[in-house]
Amino acid sequence: MTLLKKNIWLLFTVLLISGVVLLVSLSVTRWRGLVEHYGYNQYALTQHWYGSFSAILEQQEGIITLLGEDLLLRQRKNGQLVQPELNSIMALNPEVFAGFALISPAGEVLALTSNLESPDLPNLLQLPQTRDSFLYAMKTDKMVLGRTYFGPRLVIPARKAIYDDQGQVLGVMTGALNLSKTGGFFGRSQVLGPFHSITVLRTRDQYIQYAGNGPMLDDFYKQPLSDEAYQGLMDTLATAAGSLEAATTAADGVHYIRDTTDGRGTVRGIAIYSPRYEFWLISEIEESYLLKQFLHVFAGYLMIMLAFQTGMYVLFRFIDRTQKEQRSLLEFQARHDPLTQLPNRNYLLSEFSRWQQNKDRFSLLFVDLDNFKGINDSFGHSMGDRILVTLAERFRALISPDDLLVRHGGDEFVLLLCGESLENEENVITQKLYLACEDIEVQGMTFSPGASVGIARFPEHGRNLEELLRSSDIAMYEAKKSRNRVCMFQPELEGDYLYRMQIEHLLRGACRRGEICMNYQPQVDASGGLWGVEALVRWHSPELGFVPPDKFIPVAEQAGMINELGHFIIDESLRQIAEIQQQTGQSFSLSINVSVLQLAEAEFSRILLEKISQNGLGNVHIALEITENLLIEDIDRVCSILTVMNDAGVRISLDDFGTGYSSLSILRYLPLDEIKIDKSFVDHVIDDETAMRMVKNIIAIGRNYDVTILAEGVETRQQFDCLVESGCDFFQGYLFSRPLSAEHLLQYIRKTAERQ
Structure with missing residues (x-):
C-alpha cells in the first residue's frame, strides 16, 4: 500500500491490467458461450434434417418395394394400365413426391404418373444424368438416389430394382422427391439463418443432392464437387473423427472446423453419413457470422471498459495532479520561507552544490538587521513580519536572476552573488541593501532598521556552505560592532569569533x-x-x-x-x-x-x-x-x-x-x-x-x-x-x-x- 500511495499510476496500471484481463475473460467466456449456443442449435437442427430426410427416403423405399413388383408384373403380363395406381401413390404426399415411374431393364419408361407424361420420354440408360444411378440400382437390392436434375421441376430421383421369384430383374421403380415445392419437406425445413447452410452430398459420384441456406442455392446440382474440394472435406472429417471409417459410423455426426474456398471463409460443421443411401448430410455455419455476433457483444464490453478506464484515468489524473500540486506545495513550503516566500536554508543547501560545480568564484553575503529585535519587542511580531515582507520584496528586486537570495532565519538573509568583478558587485549590492533598509512604512509608521553585512568568498574563505556561512557570520559580527556597515572576512577575525562563541x-x-x-x-x-x-x-x-x-x-x-x-x-x-x-x-x-x-x-x-x-x-x-x-x-x-x-x-x-x-x-x-x-x-x-x-x-x-x-x-x-x-x-x-x-x-x- 505504501508503494501504491507513492505512485498512484501503479494502482491505475493494476486496474487497467485487471480491466483488460476481465475484458479478455468475459470475451473468451462470451465467445465460448456463443459457439456453444450455435453449436447446440446447429446440432439439433442437423439431427432433425438427417432424421426427417432419412425417414422420407425410407418411406419412399418402402412404397417402391411394396408396390413396385406387383405393378411391374401387371404391366408386363397383360399391359394393364397402372397409371391410376401410381397417381394414387403420389397423392399420398404430393408435397414430397414429385412423381413415380416404372422403367424396364432396358431403360424404357413403361408407366408413369400423369404429371410426368411427355411426348418425348427419355431412355434412362441413354441420359448421362440417369445412366449411372440406373445401372447401380439394378445391381443392388437397396434404393439408390440419382443425380438431382431439373425437368421440368427440381427433383431428387430414387430408384429401386424389382425382382421376380427367380431373382430376375423385372424393372426399376422410380420415385422423385420434390425439391422445388415450397410446401414440401425442403420448403419447410429451416436453417439458423443465411449464415447456415445444409448440403446433401452423394459420395459415389461427388454430386450435391441438395444445397441451401434457407432458399436453395442456384445450380448446385449441375457440377460434381471437385476432387480437390471433396478430398479436402474427407481429410477434414477423417482428422476430426480420427479416421474416415470412424466418421462414417459416428451416430452423432462429425464436428469439424475447416477453411472453405468458396468465399465463406472458415466454417464450423457437422457431417452425418448415411451408409444405406450413401450421402453426407453436411451442416455448416460461417464463423464470420459468429465473429460478427461476438464483435457486437465485444464492442459493448469494450465500450464499457473504455468508459470505465477513461473515468478511472480522469479520476487518477485528477488525484495525481492534486498529489503533485500538494507535493509541489509541500516541497515549496519545505524549501521556502512561509512569510517572505523567499528560498530558505533547505533550498540553499540543495542549490549550493550547483554553485560549487558551475562557478569558479562567488560571494556569500550574510545580512543581519541591526535593530529588528527592538522593533519586535516594541511593536509586536506582526509589525516585524510586515517589515520582513517589505524588505524581502525590496531585496528580491535588487538582485539579478543569476543570484540567489535566501531568508536564513529570523532577521538574517543570505545572498549568493556572482559576477565578473566580485568586488564591484559587492560594493554595489551592499549600498543597495542599505538603501532598501531605510524608510520602511508600515501602518503609518516609518522604520529604518539598518543592516550589518558579512562577506565571504568562494573558494578563498571556504569551499563548502558550512565554511562560507561560518566565515560570513564572523565577518557579520565584526560589522555588528559598529552596525550598519559591511565587513569582509579576514582570517584574523576567526580568533575573535571563537572567543565570542566561548563567551x-x-x-x-x-x-x-x-x-x-x-x-x-x-x-x-x-x-x-x-x-x-x-x-x-x-x-x-x-x-x-x-x-x-x-x-x-x-x-x-x-x-x-x-x-x-x-x-x-x-x-x-x-x-x-x-x-x-x-x-x-x-x-x-x-x-x-x-x-x-x-x-x-x-x-x-x-x-x-x-x-x-x-x-x-x-x-x-x-x-x-x-x-x-x-x-x-x-x-x-x-x-x-x-x-x-x-x-x-x-x-x-x-x-x-x-x-x-x-x-x-x-x-x-x-x-x-x-x-x-x-x-x-x-x-x-x-x-x-x-x-x-x-x-x-x-x-x-x-x-x-x-x-x-x-x-x-x-x-x-x-x-x-x-x-x-x-x-x-x-x-x-x-x-x-x-x-x-x-x-x-x-x-x-x-x-x-x-x-x-
Whole structure:
C-alpha cells in the first residue's frame, strides 16, 4: 500500500491490467458461450434434417418395394394400365413426391404418373444424368438416389430394382422427391439463418443432392464437387473423427472446423453419413457470422471498459495532479520561507552544490538587521513580519536572476552573488541593501532598521556552505560592532569569533553559578564629596578568567541573555546599595546601565519601580544610564518609557554623549537629568584644543537644557581642575577611585565620611 500511495499510476496500471484481463475473460467466456449456443442449435437442427430426410427416403423405399413388383408384373403380363395406381401413390404426399415411374431393364419408361407424361420420354440408360444411378440400382437390392436434375421441376430421383421369384430383374421403380415445392419437406425445413447452410452430398459420384441456406442455392446440382474440394472435406472429417471409417459410423455426426474456398471463409460443421443411401448430410455455419455476433457483444464490453478506464484515468489524473500540486506545495513550503516566500536554508543547501560545480568564484553575503529585535519587542511580531515582507520584496528586486537570495532565519538573509568583478558587485549590492533598509512604512509608521553585512568568498574563505556561512557570520559580527556597515572576512577575525562563541556558551548560567558580581565606581562633586555610584557588572569565568563588560554585554544582547543579566544587575545593585545606605546612613545616587532590549521588555518600568520600592530606596536616588545609539534605534518608543520613569522620579542619564551622530537633534525629545561626557574627550582635555572645545560645548548644552554634567574617566588632577573650571558638576574616574566591590565601597564611604 505504501508503494501504491507513492505512485498512484501503479494502482491505475493494476486496474487497467485487471480491466483488460476481465475484458479478455468475459470475451473468451462470451465467445465460448456463443459457439456453444450455435453449436447446440446447429446440432439439433442437423439431427432433425438427417432424421426427417432419412425417414422420407425410407418411406419412399418402402412404397417402391411394396408396390413396385406387383405393378411391374401387371404391366408386363397383360399391359394393364397402372397409371391410376401410381397417381394414387403420389397423392399420398404430393408435397414430397414429385412423381413415380416404372422403367424396364432396358431403360424404357413403361408407366408413369400423369404429371410426368411427355411426348418425348427419355431412355434412362441413354441420359448421362440417369445412366449411372440406373445401372447401380439394378445391381443392388437397396434404393439408390440419382443425380438431382431439373425437368421440368427440381427433383431428387430414387430408384429401386424389382425382382421376380427367380431373382430376375423385372424393372426399376422410380420415385422423385420434390425439391422445388415450397410446401414440401425442403420448403419447410429451416436453417439458423443465411449464415447456415445444409448440403446433401452423394459420395459415389461427388454430386450435391441438395444445397441451401434457407432458399436453395442456384445450380448446385449441375457440377460434381471437385476432387480437390471433396478430398479436402474427407481429410477434414477423417482428422476430426480420427479416421474416415470412424466418421462414417459416428451416430452423432462429425464436428469439424475447416477453411472453405468458396468465399465463406472458415466454417464450423457437422457431417452425418448415411451408409444405406450413401450421402453426407453436411451442416455448416460461417464463423464470420459468429465473429460478427461476438464483435457486437465485444464492442459493448469494450465500450464499457473504455468508459470505465477513461473515468478511472480522469479520476487518477485528477488525484495525481492534486498529489503533485500538494507535493509541489509541500516541497515549496519545505524549501521556502512561509512569510517572505523567499528560498530558505533547505533550498540553499540543495542549490549550493550547483554553485560549487558551475562557478569558479562567488560571494556569500550574510545580512543581519541591526535593530529588528527592538522593533519586535516594541511593536509586536506582526509589525516585524510586515517589515520582513517589505524588505524581502525590496531585496528580491535588487538582485539579478543569476543570484540567489535566501531568508536564513529570523532577521538574517543570505545572498549568493556572482559576477565578473566580485568586488564591484559587492560594493554595489551592499549600498543597495542599505538603501532598501531605510524608510520602511508600515501602518503609518516609518522604520529604518539598518543592516550589518558579512562577506565571504568562494573558494578563498571556504569551499563548502558550512565554511562560507561560518566565515560570513564572523565577518557579520565584526560589522555588528559598529552596525550598519559591511565587513569582509579576514582570517584574523576567526580568533575573535571563537572567543565570542566561548563567551556565549559560558555566559549561559553564569549568574546562577555565582560568576557574575557587581562593582561600583564612586561619582564625586567638585569638593570631592560622594554624589553617587555607577553600578558596573563584572564576570570572572573559571575558564576565561576576567571578561570585560564590553566583551560579554554585546554577546548577551545578541544571544538573547541580556534580560536575564539585566534583572540580575538591577536586583543585585538595589540590594547591595540599599544595605550600604542603611549601614552608613548616607543617601547617594545609584546609576544603572540599561539596554534597549531591557527597555523593550513588557512592563519594564513597572517592575523596576516595584523593585526600587521593595529595597527601600527612593526613586530620586536611582539614575538610568542610556546610550545615544540606543536612542537612535527607536527614539519614540524609548522616549515614552523614559518619560514614565522620569515622571515617577527616576533620573535619566545620557551616557557617551558626543560619540553618536544625532546627539543635538534628540535632546529635545528626552526627559534628561544628566549628560555624561565620554572619556575619549576627557583624556585629551589638557593637550587638545578641539577636545577642550567639545567639552565646553557639552557643558554649555547641559546648561541650556538645565541638566547636570558628569565627566567620565578623570584620571589626573589637571583634568579635574580643567573640568571644574569649565563648569562640570560631577566627576568619575581613577583619580577618585577604581570600581569597588560592595564591601570595599562600604569602606570607601566610611573613610570619606571620616575625612569630611
